[in-house]
Amino acid sequence: MSTRNLDAVFAPRSVVLVGGSPRPGSVGRAVLQNLRNGGFKGPLRLVNPDYAELDGVQASPDFASLPEPPDLIVVTTPPPTIAGVIDAAGAAGARAAAVITKGLGRGPGSLRDHAEQAARRHGMRLIGPGCLGVLSPHVKLNASFAPQALAGDLALLSQSGGFVSSTIEWATAREIGFSGIVSFGDMADVDVDDLLDHFAIDRRTRAIVMYLNAVSDAPRFLSAARAAARAKPVVVIKGGRHAAGARAAATHSGALATSDAVYDAAFRRAGLLRVADLADLFAAIETLAHVAPTSGKRIAIVTNGGGLGVLAVDRLIDLGGRPAQLSDATIDALDAALPPDWSRANPIDLAGDATPERYEAAVAAALADAQVDAVVAIHAPTMLSEAAPCAHAIAAASGRARGRTYPPKPVFAAFMGSETAPRRILEAAHVPFFRTPESALAGLMHLVRHVEAQAALVETPPSAPESFTPDPARARAAMDDALNTAREWLSPTDVAEVLRAYEIPVLPHAVVDTPEAAAEVARGFIRAGSAAVIKIVSPDLSHKSAVGGVRLALDTAEAVEEAARAMLSRVAARAPQARIEGLLVQPHVRPDDGVETFAGLFDDPTFGPVVAFGAGGGAVEIVRDVALALPPLHHGLARELIGRTRVGTVLAGYDGAPAANVDAVAQTLVKLAQLAADMPEIAELDVNPLMVTPQGAVALDARIRVRLAPRNRRAGPANLRLAIRPYPKEFETGLTLADGSEVLVRPVRPEDEPQVAAFFRAVAPDDLRQRFFTPVKEVPRPFIARLTQIDYARTMVLLAIDQRQRILGLAQIHADADGVEGEYAILLRSDLKGRGLGWRLMRTLIRLAETERLRRITGQVLAENSTMLSMCRALGFTVKVDPDDVGVRLVTLELGRGENVRAVAE
Numbered sequence: 001m002s003t004r005n006l007d008a009v010f011a012p013r014s015v016v017l018v019g020g021s022p023r024p025g026s027v028g029r030a031v032l033q034n035l036r037n038g039g040f041k042g043p044l045r046l047v048n049p050d051y052a053e054l055d056g057v058q059a060s061p062d063f064a065s066l067p068e069p070p071d072l073i074v075v076t077t078p079p080p081t082i083a084g085v086i087d088a089a090g091a092a093g094a095r096a097a098a099v100i101t102k103g104l105g106r107g108p109g110s111l112r113d114h115a116e117q118a119a120r121r122h123g124m125r126l127i128g129p130g131c132l133g134v135l136s137p138h139v140k141l142n143a144s145f146a147p148q149a150l151a152g153d154l155a156l157l158s159q160s161g162g163f164v165s166s167t168i169e170w171a172t173a174r175e176i177g178f179s180g181i182v183s184f185g186d187m188a189d190v191d192v193d194d195l196l197d198h199f200a201i202d203r204r205t206r207a208i209v210m211y212l213n214a215v216s217d218a219p220r221f222l223s224a225a226r227a228a229a230r231a232k233p234v235v236v237i238k239g240g241r242h243a244a245g246a247r248a249a250a251t252h253s254g255a256l257a258t259s260d261a262v263y264d265a266a267f268r269r270a271g272l273l274r275v276a277d278l279a280d281l282f283a284a285i286e287t288l289a290h291v292a293p294t295s296g297k298r299i300a301i302v303t304n305g306g307g308l309g310v311l312a313v314d315r316l317i318d319l320g321g322r323p324a325q326l327s328d329a330t331i332d333a334l335d336a337a338l339p340p341d342w343s344r345a346n347p348i349d350l351a352g353d354a355t356p357e358r359y360e361a362a363v364a365a366a367l368a369d370a371q372v373d374a375v376v377a378i379h380a381p382t383m384l385s386e387a388a389p390c391a392h393a394i395a396a397a398s399g400r401a402r403g404r405t406y407p408p409k410p411v412f413a414a415f416m417g418s419e420t421a422p423r424r425i426l427e428a429a430h431v432p433f434f435r436t437p438e439s440a441l442a443g444l445m446h447l448v449r450h451v452e453a454q455a456a457l458v459e460t461p462p463s464a465p466e467s468f469t470p471d472p473a474r475a476r477a478a479m480d481d482a483l484n485t486a487r488e489w490l491s492p493t494d495v496a497e498v499l500r501a502y503e504i505p506v507l508p509h510a511v512v513d514t515p516e517a518a519a520e521v522a523r524g525f526i527r528a529g530s531a532a533v534i535k536i537v538s539p540d541l542s543h544k545s546a547v548g549g550v551r552l553a554l555d556t557a558e559a560v561e562e563a564a565r566a567m568l569s570r571v572a573a574r575a576p577q578a579r580i581e582g583l584l585v586q587p588h589v590r591p592d593d594g595v596e597t598f599a600g601l602f603d604d605p606t607f608g609p610v611v612a613f614g615a616g617g618g619a620v621e622i623v624r625d626v627a628l629a630l631p632p633l634h635h636g637l638a639r640e641l642i643g644r645t646r647v648g649t650v651l652a653g654y655d656g657a658p659a660a661n662v663d664a665v666a667q668t669l670v671k672l673a674q675l676a677a678d679m680p681e682i683a684e685l686d687v688n689p690l691m692v693t694p695q696g697a698v699a700l701d702a703r704i705r706v707r708l709a710p711r712n713r714r715a716g717p718a719n720l721r722l723a724i725r726p727y728p729k730e731f732e733t734g735l736t737l738a739d740g741s742e743v744l745v746r747p748v749r750p751e752d753e754p755q756v757a758a759f760f761r762a763v764a765p766d767d768l769r770q771r772f773f774t775p776v777k778e779v780p781r782p783f784i785a786r787l788t789q790i791d792y793a794r795t796m797v798l799l800a801i802d803q804r805q806r807i808l809g810l811a812q813i814h815a816d817a818d819g820v821e822g823e824y825a826i827l828l829r830s831d832l833k834g835r836g837l838g839w840r841l842m843r844t845l846i847r848l849a850e851t852e853r854l855r856r857i858t859g860q861v862l863a864e865n866s867t868m869l870s871m872c873r874a875l876g877f878t879v880k881v882d883p884d885d886v887g888v889r890l891v892t893l894e895l896g897r898g899e900n901v902r903a904v905a906e
Contacts, residue, residue, distance in 0.1 A: 003198045005125040006190070008095035010136040010180050010198070012071035014043040015143060016063075016094070018085050019076035019101075020054045027100060028076040030145040031133065032057065035074070038135075038142035045070070062088065069093025074133065074143045079103050082129065083114035090122025098143055102130030104186070116188040131185030132161035135168075137178055138204055144183070152177020153206035154288060155199040157192060159184060160239065163211045170282055175427070179204040193217070193224040200228035207233040207288040209281070210272075213240055215263075218607045218723040222270050222630075223793045229271030230789050233450045235284045236272045238263055262604045265628040269724065273446050280442060286432045287443035291410045296373020297448055298324035299441075300366035301347040303378035304354035304385050308416075309347025312378060312437040319445040323347070330369040337361035353384035356393035363397035367409050374410045374444055378437050381417030391415065391422035395429035402430075410447065414440040467635070468503045468671060472678045475501035479681055479706050488683075489539040490704045492584045498679075498704060502671045504687070505698040509586035511537055515564035521585040522560040530587035531555045534564055535701070536571050540578040542703075545618060547574040553588050560585070589700055594693035595660050597647055599668055601676050601685040608721035609676035611669055615647040616689035631673035632726040638666035638673075651692060664697040665690070680709035680721055725792045731848060735800065738836035743808060745844055748797040752807075753788045756799075759807040760784070764830035770865050771827045773888070787812070796848060800837055808832050811841040813849060813857065822854045826868075839871060846875070850895055857893045 017035060021028035032055060035044055045066060046059035053059055060066050073089045075082060079101055086097055097119065104112035112129060119126040127134060133144020137151035146161070149168045154176065158164045161183045168181070179202060182195055192212065199205045208228060215221045228234050238260070267274045275281045299321050303309040313323050323346050326334075331344060338358055343349035348366065350358045359377065366375045377394045379387055391413070398411040414437040415422040423433045434440040478497035482490050490498065496506045510521045522532035536549030544550050548570040551563040564583055571578065598616030603609055607630060614626035627644035629637060642648040642665055653659035668690065676682065684705040691700050709720075732746040748756070760768070760779040768776040787810075790797055800809040809828040815821070826841055849857050860882065861868050869879060872891045882888035 005095045006198045008071040014070045016045045016070040016073045018047045020046045034142040039140035063092035073097045075099045079111050083118045087118040090124045096125040098134050099128035104129045126189035128185040132183030135181035150177035155205045155208045156181040158211040159213045193220045196224040196228040200231045210236045212238050223791045225270040234272045237281045269630050283439045283443040284446045297321045298373045300324045300372045300375045302362045304350045305380040306349045315438050324372040330365050333365040352382045356389040359390045360393035360397045367401035376412045378414045387419045388421040391425040412440040471501040495702050495704050507586045511582045515561045518564045518583045518585050519557040519561035523557040525587040533588045535584045537581045538578045594691045596689035598688035599690050607723045631676045633673040638669040658694045660692040681706045683707045735840045743800045750789045762829045767830050809837050820855050824859045859891045861889045
């Protein structure tokens with residue numbers, strides 16, 4: 001993942017079109033016209049050996065004939081020529097290419113592969129191939145065959161060219177502009193991850209809108225998406241929501257999880273605002289174009305139609321909002337301004353003859369109410385209530401309130417008539433305009449969801465659990481026999497052993513060979529006061545009840561023996577090919593003893609391990625009450641997962657029934673997520689039912705399917721397939737300084753932000769200058785937020801903390817997109833130098849880089865920073881003068897397979 005050279009795409013100093021054509025209707029001609037008509041101020045040239053000029057633009061026969069190297073080339077030549085064009089452009093000094101040509105194929109040896117290799121040889125960035133092109137309205141660049149777009153603060157990223165064109169047309173009609181627009185095509189080089197990184201830090205971009213068909217690299221995508229969503233709203237619409245359908249799986253967890261449901265869980269975890277269709281997307285864009293995010297759900301509705309207000313309240317509740325309760329002071333203010341028969345409640349009904357004065361008074365009073373977070377003003381056309389004057393009144397009330405409250409409370413307007421004037425009036429006043437109350441409320445709730453997602457983004461579960469003590473070695477030993485014999489399904493005894501290793505309660509049971517032995521085991525359960533359950537044990541039967549392989553509530557040993565004989569006969573007839581390994585006997589738990597839920601794991605081909613939770617029992621796949629989440633989880637995330645199901649409401653108690661132990665369910669989900677993180681061998685796991693009572697939760701039945709897993713590239717315990725890396729507790733370590741004092745070195749957490757800010761305040765200005773290469777009066781909060789809210793995948797930040805909980809030093813390493821090279825930075829408190837902390841932090845960084853399989857560490861050091869340069873030389877770094885700045889030294893340490901770690905540790 002890299003933003004390298006993307007400035008050459010969105011702010012090029014010069015542009016060269018390769019493949020311009022005079023032929024009407026050709027892509028080359030359309031791109032040339034757009035480049036000229038867009039108003040790009042830099043040099044615009046052509047490379048075309050067949051023409052001396054096209055449409056007044058001078059053409060050169062080749063790149064060597066150009067007066068200067070181009071920043072950006074735009075290519076529309078036939079597929080076989082693309083690699084050669086990129087190679088020649090790179091040799092001439094080009095920094096980036098947008099390849100509009102499609103049909104280059106895929107895979108090793110394809111034309112696409114050759115083009116990608118040519119770009120890599122010269123360090124060029126490649127957009128496409130097969131893309132619509134690039135638009136950067138602020139520099140008046142339209143290097144595409146899409147319509148011209150207005151300049152603004154929304155970035156538009158899309159895997160669909162048609163989506164780009166239609167969105168530009170819609171936005172232009174509403175005077176909504178963009179900071180950048182990219183149709184990224186086949187993503188041979190620059191992909192959605194790179195673009196999210198670029199626009200996340202782009203000062204001209206306030207929000208990002210994205211159309212996706214699929215994600216190719218889940219960890220990279222989620223890493224970039226989470227980083228972008230922390231900085232600004234990111235709205236996503238995904239195509240092909242129902243294309244995959246239900247997956248073919250042997251467990252309920254897998255069968256209930258569609259591909260789209262997993263994408264939804266991933267978007268939720270990344271803090272993205274997902275919308276379902278273009279109408280919903282345009283509502284989100286309308287909102288983001290005019291209003292800052294808001295967190296409140298208490299909405300006041302002002303309307304000139306009582307029925308419209310009632311429908312609006314219904315829709316608001318459907319979307320998760322709440323009608324605001326008007327304060328007594330607001331009621332009094334409205335009594336003084338409205339007719340005596342007004343509704344005296346929310347919705348505030350102004351009646352069909354509502355005047356502008358009523359609208360202004362009602363909106364102003366609602367905005368002044370501390371119990372109101374936002375206002376939706378609805379206007380229906382009548383002969384007695386003119387739209388434009390009412391729009392002016394709403395805009396005036398919103399403008400006055402904006403100057404008095406911070407953050408300002410948003411006002412949304414829904415004008416249902418066909419007049420165009422209200423839109424111009426309201427949008428000029430930064431009041432989002434909609435044609436229906438439903439779309440206005442949807443747009444408003446997008447803002448609320450964005451703020452809620454920010455809170456979830458700073459939730460970072462640890463890689464090592466703190467509330468229970470799992471035994472991974474015990475669990476793996478239980479799986480070894482199946483793995484060593486290529487058997488997919490664990491035996492019931494091994495399943496129970498795996499769950500017990502992670503402190504998940506299971507019922508006592510025994511696996512026996514004969515009906516007589518089943519009766520003998522059952523006799524013990526019956527004597528203890530419980531009926532018995534028997535189940536067939538077979539690796540070939542995914543769902544035992546479907547072939548009559550389950551009998552419940554058997555209250556005598558004789559009944560157990562009789563039922564077991566009948567079961568063996570019945571299963572033999574219905575599934576003659578199934579291998580029967582015995583009978584499982586366990587105590588019976590009555591359904592009315594608690595609530596039947598299910599919990600499980602499955603491996604998604606894109607996002608890896610996924611946790612599933614929902615209503616359990618025999619009808620689990622018919623009821624289909626399920627919610628998904630990506631591990632790792634902690635208690636809060638698990639509770640949120642439970643809350644997204646209908647059975648979660650049941651667990652809270654109803655009709656006088658006591659509440660079940662939801663905390664026990666949440667803890668079980670945390671344990672399963674940890675199991676997924678530790679055991680990549682688990683392909684599918686079902687606990688169904690997971691019986692939940694007021695006292696706790698117990699697994700009544702469970703199945704686990706295993707497979708051989710690839711070796712993890714990290715030394716830590718995290719599963720290589722995890723899309724989100726957990727907090728790497730394994731990197732916590734202690735250091736002894738030269739004066740004998742002890743410090744803790746650990747990865748940074750989001751909650752460290754105040755302490756990190758205090759650390760920077762304790763660093764002298766000259767030390768900050770040497771770190772940032774420029775005078776720094778105060779380190780800005782957004783920088784500190786990015787430093788503390790990392791995903792541990794690309795960036796690792798280590799804090800050195802003393803016994804007084806002061807941060808003494810900070811060390812950072814940021815890996816490149818390929819995980820080959822990491823750039824380091826170290827900073828110490830100025831008043832605590834001379835204790836050997838810098839050396840020890842650098843050694844810790846080197847060990848971490850070796851663990852992460854990086855091949856080299858690089859850095860930039862001011863030539864005057866003799867202390868850092870001496871340390872780098874002593875540790876084996878090469879030191880060279882930066883060819884672009886003689887005042888800077890480039891330092892590099894080549895890493896081996898442990899040699900450097902041993903050397904610096906000695």
